[in-house]
Amino acid sequence: MTHSLAFSTQWKPLRGSGTSLVDQLADHLGSRIRNHGLRVGMRLPSVRTMAAETGLSRFTVVQAYDRLVAQGIIQSRRGAGFYVSPPAALAPPPPVPATQLAPDAAFDTAFLLRSMFREEARSDMPGSAGLLPPSWLDHEMVSAAVRTVGRSMGRSLVSYGVPKGLKALRQQIASALQAQDVPAHPDHHLMTVAGVTHGLDLISRTFIRPGDTVLVEDPGWFLIFGRLTALGAKVIGVPRLADGPDTEALAQLAEAHRPKLFITNTAVHNPSGHTLSAGVAYEILRIAERFDFLLAEDDTYADFHPSSPVRLAALDRLNRVLLVGGYSKTLAASLRVGYVAAAPALIDKLVDAKLLGALTTPELGEQVLHRILAEGQYRRHVERLRARVDGARDQCIKMLQQAGCSIPQEPHAGMFVWADCGMDTEALARKAAAMGLLFAPGVLFSPAQAPSSRFRLAVSMIDDPQGWQALATLLAQARHGTRHA
Structure with a gap:
């Protein structure tokens, strides 16, 4: 039989104390x-x-x-x-820290993502492999928009969203794209997605079948390689040059493999920071038309470009190009709102895939983004953020050069530096991870997983003097060991 827990009447609440x-x-x-x-x-x-x-x-x-x-x-x-209640079960032994690798484990995409998104990495982390620190972003702007939306949404706060996404937001995105000569109509050419990753995943799952060939850039965004392989696609890399993909190689590969899709990061390329030239853009479109494949244009980092960049979607008039963009890099990583702009027939297929996979995208995030864009703060915020990123990138380049690295072709813009240290960076990254320092080795950015002397460093590293010292020491020790091997 259970007994009632007697409560001491000596305890009284403190009214007006500031604690509810x-x-x-x-x-x-x-x-x-x-x-x-x-x-x-x-x-x-x-x-x-x-x-x-x-x-x-x-x-x-x-x-x-x-x-x-x-x-x-x-x-x-x-x-x-x-x-x-019964006491909680004994806690399991603490896991091995995410930045520790077993001796026989590979420094692969899964390890990098686990390390980037581990629980203790949610605070400001200069030197993180792929994120800007929260202190560089305008959390007050986002918080104010969240509060305003919470007060104004009413019953729609607990409802499903619209299959294509919040119409008011699509109108804003369409207006911004039209100003950059991308002919996007909000009702026919646009849908919202839960970020660029979701958009590219929808495109891949909708238009790719097992055995199909997909061309990607080399180097390119590593996350998409594994995703395509899991779909059963044959993934082939197209060399990426300073002015865009190597069009001679693209034509040869297209003729040999007859791809269904080419995924390219045209503006502020990840990891190099380079941007597509007009001449290369026209040649890509000519090759795509000749061999009849779709083009997925990853626009993730375009807001870091100092002006309106050359876009395939503008030149193609949204015929065979699907433009995928988002706001998480510039506003908040947790604000997973993006878009796909494409021909109406392609949008209809993608909306069906979106509904089958996850129903509608959450309207709460779409309303928050709509509020931020409507209040006119976004443009000024991006200008401030871009200036900070540009200054940090210049400092990173100088410090990397002082540490003995080279940057064969300096980036035009963006939050990364693609540096060459003259040695296998996977081995270097493994040693750095053991010291709690995270950067992405070049092997990850190759669809063929080819060894590389390149590595990608986030420019926010400038806020981490201890990290810089550790990296410089690591590079010096590695060079000394190479000379005496």
Whole structure:
């Protein structure tokens, strides 16, 4: 038989203390349960009794009890009241830190992503392999938009979104694209997605079948390689030059393999920071038309370009080009809102795939982005962010050169430096990871997983003097070991 937990009437809430009455009661009860080792199954006072003893309202007591239930400290038994829960099971041994590799493990895409997104990496982390620190972004602007949307959305806050995405947002995106000569109509050429990764995944799953050939850039965005391979596609790299893909190689590969799709990052290329030239853009379109394949244009980093870049989507008039863009790099990594602009027939197929895969995209994020764009703050924010990134990139280049690295072709823009250290960077990255320093070795950016002396470094590394010192020491030790090998 369980016994009711007696409650000391000496405890009283502190009104006007700045801590809510619900929090005060929940904290006090939780402390008593944890610190006094009360037996499992003991019954708490009823809501009415607790309210009478503490001078609180029944509503406040119910909220406090509900909070303790959510924390697993007490249990609710329908019709019988609230009881002390069993203590939590012993915690498992701490996992191996994400930046430690087993001796025989590869420094692969999965390891890099786990390290980038590990729980302790959610704070400001200069030198992270692919993210700008939160302090570089305008969290107040995003927070204000979230609060405004929360007050104004009403019932739509708990509803599904629209299959193509929030119309007001599509109108804003269409207007921005039209200003850059991309003929996107909000109703016919646009749909929202949960970020660029989602958009490219939808394109791949919709238009690629097992055995199809997909061309990608080499170097290129490593995440897409594994995704395409998982779909059963044959993934072939096209060499990426400073002015865009090597069009001679592209034509030869297209003729030999008859691809269904070519995925290219035209503006502010990841990892090199280079941007497509007009001449190469026209040649890509000519080759795509000749061999009849689609073009997925990854526009992730275009806002870091100082002016309107050359886009395949503008030259092609959204005929065979699918333009994929987003806002997570410049606004907030957690604000997973992007778009696909394409021909109406292609958009219809992608919307069907979107509904089959995950229903509609969440309207809450779309409303927040719509609010930010509507208030006119985004343009000024991007200008400030771009200036900071450009300055940091210049500093990174100088410091890398001082550390003995070369940058054969300096980036035009963007948040990365693609450097050459003259040695196998996978081995270097493994040693750096053991020291808690994360960067992406060149092998990841090759669809053939070819060894490379290149590596990608985030420009936010300038905020980490200790990281720089560790990297410089690591490079010096590696060169010394190479000379004496």
